[in-house]
Amino acid sequence: MEPIVVTRGLTKRYGRSTALAGVDLQLERGITALLGPNGAGKTTFLRILATALAPTTGSLRVFGSDPADPGGRLTIRRQLGYVPQELGLFDNFTAFDFVDYVAILKEHVDRRARHDEVRRVLDEVDLSDVRSKKIRQLSGGMRRRVGLAQALLGDPALVVLDEPTVGLDPEQRLRFRQVISRQADQRCVVLSTHMTEDVEAMCDRVVVLDHGAVAFDGTPATLAGLAHDRVWVADRPEPSALVSWRTGEGRHRMVGEPPSDAELLAPTVQDGYLLLNGGVPEGASA
Amino acid sequence: MNRPRGSARQWGVRSRIAACSDAELVALIADEHRDALAELYARHAGWLVARLRHRCADDGLVAEALQDTFVAVWHGAGRYHGAGGVAAWMWGISIRRLIGLLRKRRPEPVADSDQPAALVASVEELVLAGTEHGDLAGVLRSLSPELRAVVQATVLDGLTTREAGRLLGIPAGTVKTRMMRARAEMRGALA
Amino acid sequence: MSWHVDAVTAHRYASRRIDPMTAASVESHVMMCSGCRALVGDAVDGPVLDAVWTALTAQLDQPGVGHVERALVRVGCTEATGRIIAATSRARWSYLLAVAFSLLLAVIAARTSYEAYFGAFLIIAPLGPLMAVAVVGRWSDPLYEVTQTAPTSWLRILLVRTGAAVTPALVLTALSIPWLLERGWLAAAWLLPALALALGALALSSWMSIEAAAMSIGGSWAAVLVGLHLPVVELLDLFAGPLQVVALTVVVGSVVVTVLRRSSYEYREA
Secondary structure, eight states, rough: OOSEEEEEEEEEEETEEEEEEEEEEEOSEEEEEEEEOOTTSSSHHHHHHTTTOOOOOEEETTTTTTTTTTHHHHHHHHEEEETTOOOOOOOOSSSHHHHHHHHHHHTTTOOOHHHHHHHHHHHHHOOOOGTSSBBSSSHHHHHHHHHHHHTTTOOOOHHHHHTTTTTOOHHHHHHHHHHHHHHHTTTTEEEESSOOOHHHHHHHHEEETTTTEEEEOHHHHHHHHHTTTTEEEEESSSOOEEEEOOTTSSSSEEEEEETTOOEEEEOOOOHHHHHHSHHEEEEEEO | OOOOOOOSSSSSSHHHHHTTTHHHHHHHHTTOOOHHHHHHHHHHHHHHHHHHHTTTTHHHHHHHHHHHHHHHHHHHHGGOOOOOOOHHHHEEEEEHHHHHEEEEEEOOOOOOOOOHHHHHHHHHHHHHHHHHOOOOOOOOOOSSSHHHHHIIIIIIIIHHHHHHHHHHHHHHHHHHHHHHHHHHHHHHHHO | OOOOOOOHHHHHHTTTOOOOHHHHHHHHHTTTTTHHHHHHHHOOOOHHHHHHHHHHHHTSSSSSOOOHHHHHTTTTHHHHHHHHHHHHHHHHHHHHHHHHHHHHHHHHHHHHHHHHHHHHHHHHHTHHHHHHHHTTTTTTTTTTHHHSSSSSSSSHHHHHHHHHHHHHHHHHHHHTTTGGGGGGGGGGHHHHHHHHHHHHHHHHHTTTTHHHHHHHHHHHHHHOOOOOOOOHHHHHHHHTHHHHHHHHHHHHHHHHHHHHHHHHHHHHOO
């Protein structure tokens, strides 16, 4: 099957600083997570994917179309859902009116069909009940779901989400995960996150970006597998461990080079990610 | 979108809403919860339509009145104070919406004095007496159809004589005189 | 409660094949009994209830259309155009500010007999519409990135909003002309420069953000005219002739640039 997104040697420079240093990726259906510390180029990559930004060099094809070409760009944008990192909402609109406005921008001309579609996406993110409320009355988690609803208009084949779970409490995050994973069967969802739990919970694939380059590309299980035989517990902290912390039972969980008689544990995605980064990366422990 | 029939998702507000009392639904509607409106519709739209159809033969007008009723409930739920129960409140809105639509259709009967409260109250007492007798039907049967219609509009539907006149297409004065005749006949039937 | 409505009675009631006396009993009972309400309700034909529910949903979901949008649609705008203008209410306040600013200047100019103030008015008045243009981009649209990546052309949105920003600013500032009539047609000499600055900023924004474009254009305008240190009489001469020609050239040039570079509005380098 033809991949939905293909990038070759994608770079982006702002003046003298390099945000992306040559990214080659192929993305298919399912949920792909971008993991990486702040400044690794996640947002830049997602903005380029969403055609909000042109790359400096390299090529990008989405559904086989080139966003640099006006016709190709339109083809992409008609099948794209995008939630930027800082999505502003019109606070004095109702949830319905807001999504309806975006639907107008997305060329849903016929009013009746458009309203049906708006109701459908709001139902999809479980906001049917509060669709008549003003956005300013909604909780943080609901506002995020309003943002997601607009990205689902027109059943897009590519959905780009920049840090969709940041700032949500555990229950809201769970809710959000359920909604996102419902979308995964029919489309390509690309999201960035700091949270390895999100990756473990719902992603088919994880791409770790570091300094604008791909540092890892595989399944969450493979990423966790990097820490195979490298995670252990002991009664005393080991100075040789890369990271260690005291567990609830009063023992010490460590990642690094275990002693030969160590009591090994099954690794998590976070362990693999820690090893990949050679320590505690900024923002990865949230 | 399909008409709601109870809870559809295993989580979320819908299952909670199905367990709400009518009054709780109205409170949720006042807080702009659409699922609560859907539940209220599922519970009340049916019998309201059935009853409205006994007041007006035009099904199109009845449908319109039903829609207007729920629009009014949506915007006016905050004004519900619990007196008389949700069903009675909604019926009051429906029948007045229907009358409003009827008034647009046909010219208003000659206007005259309104609401002889004592008269309605005394007929109401008689109807209640009939209900307690367990023989409301018998009491009403004693009335001629046009008197029965007047008693039904004023006592059962709780309309003023002016509103009853509009519903039945007769002047309010006529409603009043028919009420007096109905009272006399019902007294006789209960004696 | 001893008596309840049975299914047959409910059906006969719902289909109006029932004697009035039983009907009255059903009605008075149903007000007190939710079970019998449901029974009677179920006897009503479902499609009617479905149809009313659909119509009701559509009615309640009708977006709250403001005065601005309604007026725009009435004068022939499409629903989309009306909504695009109406959605950015934050920008609307800025237009009004810009307008108030221009009006204030006009009144000051009218109330004063000093030539120097009139000169200052001519320099500052065109900045009003420019300010209005400066806010139609990112600043006034919290949804900027989504708007930009929607299939609807960003240039079209920009033009629609610029029009909506500049038109009231121009119209209202023009209302101050009667107070300035003693100046003759020179009272309107700022109009073409105002248009030139606004369109120039729009053209320049194909290379940079519209805020930066407006800032550099407005800055250059003020710097050049103030920097020339012209005596007021010469400044008025400048406005009376050469500047109008320059402004017209800029207007035409800006339109050409905007059309030629239309693709850069849609796909940004930064």
